[in-house]
Amino acid sequence: MDNQTNKLRVAVLFGGVSGEHEISLLSARSILSALDPERYEVIQIGITHEGQWLYSENALDAFNEGKLHACTPATLLPDPTRNGIYLMKEEQSAELLHWLSSVDVVFPVLHGTFGEDGTIQGLLEMANVAYVGSGVVASAVGMDKGIFKDVMRAHNIPVVDWQVFTRQEVERNIEDVIAKAERIAPYPLFVKPANLGSSVGVSKCHNRDQLRLGLLDASRYDRRILVERGLNAREIEVSVLGNEEVDASVPGEIIPADEFYSYEAKYHDDRSQLLIPAPLEPELTEYARSLAIRTFKAIDGAGMARVDMLLDKEQGELFVNEINTIPGFTRISMYPKLWNAVGISYPELVNRLIELALTRKAEKAKNIYRYQRESKGK
Numbered sequence: 001m002d003n004q005t006n007k008l009r010v011a012v013l014f015g016g017v018s019g020e021h022e023i024s025l026l027s028a029r030s031i032l033s034a035l036d037p038e039r040y041e042v043i044q045i046g047i048t049h050e051g052q053w054l055y056s057e058n059a060l061d062a063f064n065e066g067k068l069h070a071c072t073p074a075t076l077l078p079d080p081t082r083n084g085i086y087l088m089k090e091e092q093s094a095e096l097l098h099w100l101s102s103v104d105v106v107f108p109v110l111h112g113t114f115g116e117d118g119t120i121q122g123l124l125e126m127a128n129v130a131y132v133g134s135g136v137v138a139s140a141v142g143m144d145k146g147i148f149k150d151v152m153r154a155h156n157i158p159v160v161d162w163q164v165f166t167r168q169e170v171e172r173n174i175e176d177v178i179a180k181a182e183r184i185a186p187y188p189l190f191v192k193p194a195n196l197g198s199s200v201g202v203s204k205c206h207n208r209d210q211l212r213l214g215l216l217d218a219s220r221y222d223r224r225i226l227v228e229r230g231l232n233a234r235e236i237e238v239s240v241l242g243n244e245e246v247d248a249s250v251p252g253e254i255i256p257a258d259e260f261y262s263y264e265a266k267y268h269d270d271r272s273q274l275l276i277p278a279p280l281e282p283e284l285t286e287y288a289r290s291l292a293i294r295t296f297k298a299i300d301g302a303g304m305a306r307v308d309m310l311l312d313k314e315q316g317e318l319f320v321n322e323i324n325t326i327p328g329f330t331r332i333s334m335y336p337k338l339w340n341a342v343g344i345s346y347p348e349l350v351n352r353l354i355e356l357a358l359t360r361k362a363e364k365a366k367n368i369y370r371y372q373r374e375s376k377g378k
């Protein structure tokens with residue numbers, strides 16, 4: 001908190017070492033424009049494709065214009081007694097740390113690897129700074145589609161049948177992997193890297209040859225690969241907001257321009273459509289909302305998430321497909337639009353997420369970190 005102005009200091013992190021770096025810049029653009037300058041003092045930090053942290057007052061513009069030299073290398077230390085952002089400046093051929101500013105809340109607007117997977121959350125936990133969104137476990141479980149499905153099964157939340165294979169198995173004996181994969185379900189089968197997003201490396205396979213190619217493609221992106229039953233499905237998404245008390249938005253529906261919601265359909269084809277609310281029977285709407293909340297709680301989510309579901313067109317059955325703990329956050333993204341449909345404006349949503357981050361940190365502060373003899377009450 002700035003003592004003179006009473007403003008909350010919010011560090012917005014964007015970019016990152018991720019295939020979704022560019023999407024993150026778009027999300028950050030909308031978030032920065034929604035942060036009320038009367039309430040917040042904003043520190044912009046971009047993370048390059050190589051993982052370098054760069055600060056400038058207008059770091060987002062610098063990233064968008066490729067003018068990274070206009071920024072100063074910055075860092076946040078894991079040592080909680082050294083709160084805030086430090087700049088790294090070269091002096092007499094050594095790099096020295098210069099304290100720039102304290103930070104009350106970090107908003108990691110980082111999609112995918114190193115942003116949505118618990119890794120940056122680990123650093124922020126070490127540093128003991130409040131941050132928007134899920135913690136380490138929920139982020140990591142939400143990111144790994146295989147572990148996520150294990151958790152769903154343990155909670156009796158419906159997911160389509162799947163199996164996880166490793167890259168090593170694919171490299172050593174792809175025929176064996178294919179034989180096992182074909183036992184999951186009849187074609188079409190979906191192949192996907194376990195820890196990725198934006199449909200990168202995802203393929204719909206109609207036969208053995210396509211499955212072989214799909215396995216090889218997915219194993220370029222990750223050590224762990226999922227094969228799962230392919231549905232002919234409608235794509236339903238629900239936004240979730242809260243910490244322990246969780247609210248779910250109305251469901252939305254995506255009509256992809258492609259055969260499935262591929263990378264092209266997501267970002268390069270404006271024929272993909274969002275329907276808000278999704279045209280569903282009232283019971284199904286309520287069921288989708290309850291599944292979203294159960295999913296969020298099952299992984300111990302915090303702050304926000306978008307829960308994506310598949311509604312089987314043939315059987316009418318609803319399955320949870322995945323959870324995104326840092327969903328696309330531009331003004332036209334599904335996550336904020338679903339809240340907008342129930343009366344929560346974009347800036348209000350950003351305010352609430354920051355409040356939830358502070359509440360979560362206060363809850364964590366109740367934990368003690370050294371052994372104390374039990375207090376028996378008097």
Ligand SMILES: Nc1ncnc2c1ncn2[C@@H]1O[C@H](COP(=O)(O)OP(=O)(O)O)[C@@H](O)[C@H]1O
Binds near residue numbers: 256260308321
């Ligand atoms: N089992 C499945 N059946 C039918 N379509 C699927 C299945 N799995 C994925 N898809 C399609 O592929 C898209 C991307 O897969 P998804 O699991 O959501 O990965 P990502 O994290 O890359 O978004 C989905 O939006 C959907 O269109």
Ligand SMILES: [Mg+2]
Binds near residue numbers: 198
């Ligand atoms: Mg998806």
